[in-house]
Amino acid sequence: MxxxxxxxxxxxxxxxxxxxxxxxxxxxxxxxxxxxxxxxxxxxxxxxxxxxxxxxxxxxxxxxxxxxxxxxxxxxxxxxxxxxxxxxxxxxxxxxxxxxxxxxxxxxxxxxxxxxxxxxxxxxxxxMATTVGLAIALAPLHAFAAIRRVVATVFEPASQRGPAGIEMLSRQSVAMVSGEGVDREKHPETFAFNVRPQAAGPEGEGWAFDERMVCQEIESLFPQPAFDVFLTITRVPVFVGAAQSLWVEFDSNVSLEEVQEALRGAPSILVAGDELPEATDEEAQLVLADEEAGPLDVAGSSAVHVARLRLDPLRSDCLGMWIAFDDMRKGVxxxxxxxxxxxxxxxxxxx
Missing domain, CATH: 3.40.50.720 (NAD(P)-binding Rossmann-like Domain)
Structure with a gap:
């Protein structure tokens, strides 16, 4: 039964x-x-x-x-x-x-x-999927060198707005390619061939509701005292797959080698250039060699892909990084x- x-x-x-x-x-x-x-x-x-x-x-x-x-x-x-x-x-x-x-x-x-x-x-x-990818990427870093603050730009696909979001992006894309343009009465927001931040909530002091939710969820997931998170969620003309550009500030100086070692030893993370155990063909391996892999490139993967690791040349307690993951598969x-x-x-x- x-x-x-x-x-x-x-x-x-x-x-x-x-x-x-x-x-x-x-x-x-x-x-x-x-x-x-x-x-x-x-x-x-x-x-x-x-x-x-x-x-x-x-x-x-x-x-x-x-x-x-x-x-x-x-x-x-x-x-x-x-x-x-x-x-x-x-x-x-x-x-x-x-x-x-x-x-x-x-x-x-x-x-x-x-x-x-x-x-x-x-x-x-x-x-939410945005929090999942962000938390998985930050967990090993916070474990080896306490994080003080994170600034993130989140690139949210149409799939995060459900089937209606995917259909809207599809219809708008077809209309614009055919020269018809987007009917503003039916679609007040243009997502096709455009990048828009999530709208701020009426009582959010300039924050979108989902941005507040991600901050609250990160605070709940990590032990106290929690680190600060400041993020902007942008809606991009991508059907599925998510990406984030992260700026991570630590409580102490770190080296790039320490960062890479921490990430490579963590579950569900693949750093660009590493071997992909589930990869059985050359195309899959090329994704890992690609330092600029985006959401489409990692579709179907079980990992959060990390790339573009670099330290601030003026501050060795600050790290820049890029992550991409399948929002439906890995994110949910x-x-x-x-x-x-x-x-x-x-x-x-x-x-």
């Missing part, structure tokens, strides 16, 4: 998470997919297996042993409190739990020791699967 439920999210994201869990040896018969009335009845394909999406309801969740929430958080709002009260294992990768301050915020490579700890609730929140699916498995306690820990 199915006892693990994947609830909400786009078809692509649900398939990515489910596919990752199946690749780790889980029985397909264990899983059920639930969604709202607009999506119930559709099918999600993972390889040759098709899963029918059912309507999310209290009745459907009566026998749930574990639940993974994806998407915009509306279904999580309806069902996470109910499941948490029952003591059901919940991994919430939607915005709901993290914005409400519920459960334990976890990225396995950063604070994975909290998974399965005695006395903790069975509700785990998973951060792999982390969610790892949080679930380690909290579930029935499979070996993986990243």
């Amino acid at each position: 199915a006892s693990i439920f994947i609830i909400g999210g786009s078809e692509d994201l649900a398939a990515e998470v489910l596919g990752e869990l199946l690749s780790r040896g889980h029985d397909p018969e264990q899983f059920r997919l639930l969604h709202d009335s607009a999506t119930a009845g559709e099918f999600v394909a993972v390889g040759e297996t098709r899963f029918r999406v059912e309507l999310a309801s209290e009745e459907a969740l009566e026998e749930a042993e574990a639940a993974i929430f994806l998407g915009d958080g509306l279904l999580a709002k309806d069902f996470v409190p109910l499941l948490a009260e029952r003591g059901t294992l919940v991994v919430d990768a939607s915005p709901y739990s993290r914005r409400m301050g519920l459960g334990t915020l976890v990225v396995p490579e950063v604070n994975g020791e909290l998974l399965g700890a005695e006395g903790r609730s069975q509700l785990f929140a998973f951060p 699916a792999l982390g969610v699967a790892s949080v679930f498995e380690r909290a579930w306690g029935r499979y070996g820990p993986e990243y």
Whole structure:
């Protein structure tokens, strides 16, 4: 009888998470997919297996042993409190739990020791993809030389706005290439062939809501005293994949060799020029040799790719770096699967 439920999210994201869990040896018969009335009845394909999406309801969740929430958080709002009260294992990768301050915020490579700890609730929140990539890159650096401050420019793809964001970018791109231009009444913001910062919130003192969320999530993930994070999230005309330009200030001087050694010894990080264990062809190896690899270049990778490491010539306590990662795979699916498995306690820990 199915006892693990994947609830909400786009078809692509649900398939990515489910596919990752199946690749780790889980029985397909264990899983059920639930969604709202607009999506119930559709099918999600993972390889040759098709899963029918059912309507999310209290009745459907009566026998749930574990639940993974994806998407915009509306279904999580309806069902996470109910499941948490029952003591059901919940991994919430939607915005709901993290914005409400519920459960334990976890990225396995950063604070994975909290998974399965005695006395903790069975509700785990998973951060937004921007935070995941940033935290994985900063964790080994903060461990060897305490970070004082980070300044980041985040390049956010259309996929972070869901299927509607991808469709909007596609339609705008076609319209502009064909010479039609973008209809400002239908699309107040032009994303195709353009770069725009996220809009500041009405009460954010110039900050966008997601920028504040990333700062709060980083503070929650790292031990106190936390370091300062100042970032700007920009929306770029890229369908999938994320990148960030980082400026890291340490409490003490560091050498480039120390930085490289710390990064190379960390989980889920690949430094440009290193060997890629999962690479089986020359093209994949060229990605690592590319010091300027972007989101498209690392699509499908299980790592956060680090490049352009350099010290400030005037300050050896300041480091510049570039990171790129697959926002759907590394930013969500792999982390969610790892949080679930380690909290579930029935499979070996993986990243």
